[in-house]
Amino acid sequence: MDIDQVQRAAVARFAQQGFAATGIRELGTAAGINSATLYHYVGSKHDLLVRIISECLKAMITGGREALSTAQTPTSQLAQLIAFHVAFTATNPQTARVAEYEMRALTPVSREEMQQLRDEYEALFTKVLTDGDKTGEFSTADLTMARLAVMEMGTGVAHWYRPHGRLSLEQVQQNFVAMAYRILAVRETAKPSNTPLPSAQQLPSEPTAQHVTQTVN
Amino acid sequence: MDIDQVQRAAVARFAQQGFAATGIRELGTAAGINSATLYHYVGSKHDLLVRIISECLKAMITGGREALSTAQTPTSQLAQLIAFHVAFTATNPQTARVAEYEMRALTPVSREEMQQLRDEYEALFTKVLTDGDKTGEFSTADLTMARLAVMEMGTGVAHWYRPHGRLSLEQVQQNFVAMAYRILAVRETAKPSNTPLPSAQQLPSEPTAQHVTQTVN
DNA sequence: TTGCGCCTATCAATCGATTGATTGACTTCC
DNA sequence: GGAAGTCAATCAATCGATTGATAGGCGCAA
Numbered sequence: 001m002d003i004d005q006v007q008r009a010a011v012a013r014f015a016q017q018g019f020a021a022t023g024i025r026e027l028g029t030a031a032g033i034n035s036a037t038l039y040h041y042v043g044s045k046h047d048l049l050v051r052i053i054s055e056c057l058k059a060m061i062t063g064g065r066e067a068l069s070t071a072q073t074p075t076s077q078l079a080q081l082i083a084f085h086v087a088f089t090a091t092n093p094q095t096a097r098v099a100e101y102e103m104r105a106l107t108p109v110s111r112e113e114m115q116q117l118r119d120e121y122e123a124l125f126t127k128v129l130t131d132g133d134k135t136g137e138f139s140t141a142d143l144t145m146a147r148l149a150v151m152e153m154g155t156g157v158a159h160w161y162r163p164h165g166r167l168s169l170e171q172v173q174q175n176f177v178a179m180a181y182r183i184l185a186v187r188e189t190a191k192p193s194n195t196p197l198p199s200a201q202q203l204p205s206e207p208t209a210q211h212v213t214q215t216v217n
Numbered sequence: 218m219d220i221d222q223v224q225r226a227a228v229a230r231f232a233q234q235g236f237a238a239t240g241i242r243e244l245g246t247a248a249g250i251n252s253a254t255l256y257h258y259v260g261s262k263h264d265l266l267v268r269i270i271s272e273c274l275k276a277m278i279t280g281g282r283e284a285l286s287t288a289q290t291p292t293s294q295l296a297q298l299i300a301f302h303v304a305f306t307a308t309n310p311q312t313a314r315v316a317e318y319e320m321r322a323l324t325p326v327s328r329e330e331m332q333q334l335r336d337e338y339e340a341l342f343t344k345v346l347t348d349g350d351k352t353g354e355f356s357t358a359d360l361t362m363a364r365l366a367v368m369e370m371g372t373g374v375a376h377w378y379r380p381h382g383r384l385s386l387e388q389v390q391q392n393f394v395a396m397a398y399r400i401l402a403v404r405e406t407a408k409p410s411n412t413p414l415p416s417a418q419q420l421p422s423e424p425t426a427q428h429v430t431q432t433v434n
Numbered sequence: 435t436t437g438c439g440c441c442t443a444t445c446a447a448t449c450g451a452t453t454g455a456t457t458g459a460c461t462t463c464c
Numbered sequence: 465g466g467a468a469g470t471c472a473a474t475c476a477a478t479c480g481a482t483t484g485a486t487a488g489g490c491g492c493a494a
Contacts, residue, residue, distance in 0.1 A: 016321065017237075017321055018322070019235075020238035021237035023453065025452090035471090036457090036472085036473095037470050039455070040468085046454095101318060105234075141392055141395065148373060148376075149373070152372070153366035155373075156365060159369075160365060176366070178358065179362075182402065183396050241481080242478090250443095251446080254443070254445070257444075261480080
């Protein structure tokens with residue numbers, strides 16, 4: 001038993017029924033351990049949630065920065081950033097959902113810390129959009145609303161994307177980049193051609209079919 | 218004391234800390250009544266949630282249909298529908314949030330019923346987009362993804378819109394219609410000019426500053 | 435007008451069940 | 465032998481829900 005298994009079990013339950021609705025005995029059962037053992041790995045139920053959200057947001061920030069660094073112009077940077085955002089959300093839908101929905105379950109102090117990480121991530125989008133607005137590559141009536149719209153529609157991917165569904169991850173990425181380009185009125189000539197889009201690592205906390213709860217034999 | 222006050226108090230707490238994290242004694246205190254009295258108005262905590270979500274979704278369906286009926290072409294229908302969606306979300310942010318987040322707290326039977334209402338509302342968007350695609354007014358690589366993106370970015374308005382903020386509701390509506398038009402590549406000549414956009418009624422369940430919890434004098 | 439019956443609204447007190455968390459003892463492994 | 469891992473048992477607190485009782489308003493007959 002290691003802490004990643006505990007986190008995966010927790011994310012699976014938190015994503016499905018929420019933090020408050022999940023008891024520690026249920027968490028233990030899902031992870032295959034006694035509820036008391038859980039406190040040997042994580043300080044408390046709350047600390048467990050902090051770990052999950054913190055690791056998720058930090059991975060998003062790191063991945064977002066990497067995506068930005070692979071491109072030069074705001075136009076191609078936007079493509080990389082959105083493609084990463086979509087990839088991360090589609091690869092870690094349950095963890096991302098917990099990080100989004102359960103912020104309110106945190107203590108005020110922890111929530112403030114996590115909110116700062118969230119702001120840090122959103123700042124990446126703000127920077128790219130502002131840069132592109134200055135160079136004239138982007139055109140929109142309101143930069144803030146454009147950022148909110150672009151981010152929100154990407155986040156929504158977690159609600160419906162399925163690994164073996166009608167659309168491949170790359171198709172979804174390309175389509176969302178295209179929609180963002182349209183929102184920002186990027187000229188056809190400015191669009192990068194055939195640039196490889198970034199993928200996203202699966203977080204240790206993201207539960208998968210391979211990580212099903214171990215039951216008695 | 219009437220049932221709307223109970224619902225408003227419940228929505229305020231559910232939106233802030235979630236259904237599972239809110240106790241019935243807390244609900245009673247917020248509504249200014251004893252927890253037992255709450256059972257005189259609503260059958261149970263769960264029934265209260267069902268009422269809230271059901272009334273919200275039914276209002277969305279009704280409002281969405283009305284919005285559609287005021288326009289003829291898919292292009293202007295889309296504007297009306299999106300403008301309503303944004304108006305409803307901005308006018309009833311807390312109720313809308315509860316209806317979105319707390320679906321998972323419902324029993325399987327109730328969740329199925331509410332999901333059907335949700336599907337009914339989403340079908341309005343599907344219909345408009347399909348019609349516009351047939352007439353050639355819209356152009357997109359994937360109709361389903363376009364619908365998901367357009368709806369999701371509109372729903373996100375609940376997260377940041379404030380009645381007396383930088384942007385008026387009408388400005389937000391116009392901007393989101395414009396972004397949707399861009400996503401769907403609506404031609405400039407096809408856009409309706411100066412059409413009045415729909416507003417949305419405030420639900421009886423939506424808590425406002427006028428509905429603050431009554432305290433002892 | 436008085437008085438009786440009925441209904442709605444309300445609450446203090448309490449129910450059994452469950453919550454998050456802790457303890458002390460037992461096992462396992464180096 | 466000591467550190468790490470594990471769990472049954474238990475803690476006080478809180479949970480959703482129910483009980484029996486009270487207060488007040490309304491209609492109606494005497």
